[in-house]
Amino acid sequence: MSDVAAIGFLVFVATLLQATLFASLDVLGGTPDVLLLVLIGVALLRGSVQGAVAGFGGGLLLDVLTLDTLGMTALVLALAGYGAGRYGETTGRARAHAPVLSVVVVTVAVALLGFFLHFLIGEEVSARRALVESLLAGLGLNLLFGGPVFALCRAVLRPFQPGERVTEVRLLG
Amino acid sequence: MLGLLLLLALALITISFRESESGPLHTAQASVASALQPLTVAVERVVRPFRDAYDWTEGLFSARADVAALRAENEELRQLLIQNESALQRNVELTRLLEYVESPRFPSDFTFVAASVTSQPSSAFEQAIVLPVGSNHSVELQAPVVTGEGLVGLVTRVEPNLSRVTLLTDAASAVSAIALRTGAAGIVEHGQTGDSLVLSRVSKADNVEVGDEIVTSGWRQGELASLYPPGIPIGRVTYASSLDTDLYQQIQIESDVDFSSLDSVLVLVRGEESASR
Numbered sequence: 506m507s508d509v510a511a512i513g514f515l516v517f518v519a520t521l522l523q524a525t526l527f528a529s530l531d532v533l534g535g536t537p538d539v540l541l542l543v544l545i546g547v548a549l550l551r552g553s554v555q556g557a558v559a560g561f562g563g564g565l566l567l568d569v570l571t572l573d574t575l576g577m578t579a580l581v582l583a584l585a586g587y588g589a590g591r592y593g594e595t596t597g598r599a600r601a602h603a604p605v606l607s608v609v610v611v612t613v614a615v616a617l618l619g620f621f622l623h624f625l626i627g628e629e630v631s632a633r634r635a636l637v638e639s640l641l642a643g644l645g646l647n648l649l650f651g652g653p654v655f656a657l658c659r660a661v662l663r664p665f666q667p668g669e670r671v672t673e674v675r676l677l678g
Numbered sequence: 679m680l681g682l683l684l685l686l687a688l689a690l691i692t693i694s695f696r697e698s699e700s701g702p703l704h705t706a707q708a709s710v711a712s713a714l715q716p717l718t719v720a721v722e723r724v725v726r727p728f729r730d731a732y733d734w735t736e737g738l739f740s741a742r743a744d745v746a747a748l749r750a751e752n753e754e755l756r757q758l759l760i761q762n763e764s765a766l767q768r769n770v771e772l773t774r775l776l777e778y779v780e781s782p783r784f785p786s787d788f789t790f791v792a793a794s795v796t797s798q799p800s801s802a803f804e805q806a807i808v809l810p811v812g813s814n815h816s817v818e819l820q821a822p823v824v825t826g827e828g829l830v831g832l833v834t835r836v837e838p839n840l841s842r843v844t845l846l847t848d849a850a851s852a853v854s855a856i857a858l859r860t861g862a863a864g865i866v867e868h869g870q871t872g873d874s875l876v877l878s879r880v881s882k883a884d885n886v887e888v889g890d891e892i893v894t895s896g897w898r899q900g901e902l903a904s905l906y907p908p909g910i911p912i913g914r915v916t917y918a919s920s921l922d923t924d925l926y927q928q929i930q931i932e933s934d935v936d937f938s939s940l941d942s943v944l945v946l947v948r949g950e951e952s953a954s955r
Contacts, residue, residue, distance in 0.1 A: 525718060526725040530732055554679050561683045565690075569710045570718060575703060576690025583683045626695055 511661050512547050512555060516563040519543035524570045534634075535642025537650045540567060541615060544582055545589045545607045545651075546658030553590030560586030574626065581618050585611045608651045609644065616640045771942050774826035779944065785907035790944040791815050798940065805848035805868075807831075807940055812839045820905050822894075822946045827934035828911035829853065829894060830943050841945070846912070847873045847937050854904050855912055858891040860884060866892065866912050869930060873937050875913060877929040882920050884927070890915045892931050907946065 523540040530536055540563050548556025560582030568578045589607045620635045693703050772792075779790055793815075797808035811817050813836050821833040823843045831851060835842035844851055846866070853866045855877060862884030864877040877892055892915065896908025913933035920927045 521718065521721045522725065525722040526729055529729060532736075557680045557683055561687065564687075569707050570714060572707065572711060574691060575694035575707050576687040580684060580687035580691065583680065583687060587680045622691075626691070 508551065508555075508662065512551065512559050513562070515543050515547065515658065515661055516540070516559045517566065520563045520566045520570065524567060530646075532646055533642040534638040535640070535644070535646055537646035538612070538615075538643060539650060539654060540564075541582065541585065541611065542608065542647060542651055542654040543658060544586045545604065545611055546655045547662065548586045548588075548590035549593035549603060549607060549655075550658060550662045551590070552594050553587045556586030556588075556590030556593075557583045558586070560584070577619075577622055577626075581615055581622065584618065585615050588614065604651060604655050605648065608647050612644045612647050613640065616643070768941060771826075775942060775944055778824070778826035783909060783911070785909065785946060787949055788907055788946040789949065791817055791947055792942065792944055794942050795940045798938075805845040805851075805937070806834070807843050807845065807943075809841050809843060809943065809945065810839065811945060812837045812841045814838045816947045817841050817945050818947065822906045822910065823943050824910055824946060825935055825940070825943050827936075828913065829906065829933075830935055830937070830940065832905060833945060843943070843945075845937055846875065846933065846935075853906055853912065854895040854897055855892050856895045857884070857886050857915070858893050860886065860890070862886050863895055864926075864929070866931065873933070875931045875933060877915070877931050878926060880927045880929055882924075882927055886915060886918050886927060886929055888915050888918055890918075 519540045519542075523538065527537050527539045544556065544560050544563060547559045561579045564579035564582035565576070567573075568575050589611050592607060592610075593603060616636060616639075620632065690703070693701075694707075697703055775792060778784060784790075791811050793809040793811040795807050796810050807830075809817075809823075817833060817836055819833055819836050823830040823833060829846055831843045831845040831848070833841050834844040846853065847868055849868045851868060854863070855866045856863045857877075857880075862880050864880035866875055867878055868874075869876045877886070880886055892912045894906040894908055894910040894912060895904060896906055896910075897904045911934065913931040913935075915929055916932045917930040918927060
């Protein structure tokens with residue numbers, strides 16, 4: 506299976522599961538975001554561009570399935586995928602704590618950005634609910650689900666070997 | 679690439695937000711959602727057992743919370759039941775006292791002060807109770823104290839609003855008594871053990887049998903008179919024997935009064951109006 510197909514498959518399945526199963530798993534006011542976790546896994550393993558595209562595609566599909574404002578989740582997840590990918594490509598490379606740190610930072614950032622966007626388009630969202638109660642519980646669940654999801658991503662998307670990475674830099678000009 | 683995706687997303691948001699529900703983007707979204715609906719339904723069916731398992735587990739947690747709440751409620755109701763039973767018991771006791779007061783057995787030249795017991799005997803050495811009535815309520819020193827079941831004791835200390843009653847089971851108590859059936863006279867005193875009572879100084883010539891009812895004699899001799907009015911029940915004979923070596927009969931009696939759990943009593947007051955507290 507090619508990388509694109511594998512990423513597409515992962516994101517598609519994660520989106521369906523998120524819409525049908527995980528969104529309804531309410532634990533202490535929060536729900537696990539498996540799509541976000543898959544996205545972080547893809548971004549850490551494949552980089553910022555793939556992360557942004559996967560985030561956009563998964564978010565758009567989720568917007569379609571849930572009949573939400575089209576593009577809203579796509580925008581948030583595209584930025585999340587890009588950010589996680591950039592972190593994986595730079596300071597987070599080959600660091601054991603990179604997935605955990607990514608989950609914490611991206612989960613908080615997605616909650617803040619989502620809240621901000623919903624606020625911009627005039628939707629009434631309780632800041633306490635979205636940024637305190639739901640976020641804390643969701644963050645805990647994401648950390649809990651993060652391990653298995655990253656293991657799955659690693660199994661489907663084989664990590665690059667050292668030799669497969671770019672070894673030369675071509676100077677321009 | 680990121681910029682392109684962001685622009686596209688912003689454009690989608692803007693159009694989706696601005697256009698009507700029947701606009702092309704909404705229509706496209708609804709169409710795609712409809713097309714994916716069978717897939718969503720299929721996935722939903724596949725994951726339903728997992729969701730049911732989660733709901734079941736979550737139900738267990740809420741069931742535990744429900745159990746805790748029901749236990750608390752049960753405890754509250756149990757307390758209420760105990761209070762109700764206590765009130766019922768008290769009602770029965772007071773009714774019994776009232777029946778005694780209205781019965782012919784109640785001494786004719788006495789009235790009563792009803793009182794609840796505020797202090798029970800604190801030890802085997804202190805066979806006395808405390809009542810929340812005193813001289814302000816016409817209670818006098820050495821006034822007899824009774825219940826519907828019989829004689830309880832004698833007031834041995836009176837304060838304005840308190841009085842101390844030495845029980846019949848105290849070693850210092852002694853009451854002149856007679857066997858109701860034969861008129862055999864003796865003195866009721868504390869026995870050898872616990873709350874046991876004996877009828878002492880009964881002549882061997884007198885006929886006393888097991889089951890005979892013992893009541894206060896209420897004697898009067900010139901200016902002297904018994905502290906107790908006549909006819910107050912004390913107890914029933916449970917043992918009677920007459921040995922050749924004894925001067926008097928050995929008679930044990932058992933009171934109907936439960937001295938260990940006295941709740942309400944009547945203090946007999948000579949010829950005054952009754953009161954209760």
